Amino acid sequence: MQPVKMYTTAVCPYCIRAKQILKSKGVEQIEEIRIDTNPEERARMMEITQRRTVPQIFVGDTHVGGCDDLIALDSRGALVPLLQAA
Numbered sequence: 001m002q003p004v005k006m007y008t009t010a011v012c013p014y015c016i017r018a019k020q021i022l023k024s025k026g027v028e029q030i031e032e033i034r035i036d037t038n039p040e041e042r043a044r045m046m047e048i049t050q051r052r053t054v055p056q057i058f059v060g061d062t063h064v065g066g067c068d069d070l071i072a073l074d075s076r077g078a079l080v081p082l083l084q085a086a
Contacts, residue, residue: 001026002060002083007045009036014067015055021070022057025080059083 004027008015019030035042035054049056049063057064059082064070073079 001028002085003031004029004083005031005033005058007033007035007041007049007056008054009034012054014053018055018057018067018070021067021074021079022083025074025083027083060085 004022006015006018022030033041033045035045045054045056046052049065051066053066055066057066057070062082064073064082070079073082
């Protein structure tokens with residue numbers, strides 16, 4: 001399974017929902033990068049994604065986007081293949 005990285009904050013309902021979706025698809029470990037406690041990581045996230053909101057989700061090297069993007073990817077049936085890509 002591809003590694004999953006998520007830029008997040010402590011109190012973010014969209015982050016919680018995204019984690020629930022990923023875990024329901026078999027993701028056992030998510031590398032969480034807290035941008036509310038580390039301003040340098042917030043700046044890095046914004047530089048990489050060109051977005052300000054959390055979560056920002058990466059599956060392997062692929063930037064999925066936020067929670068709505070994750071839900072849309074799953075609705076198209078493309079989330080599991082992305083997670084399982086070698």
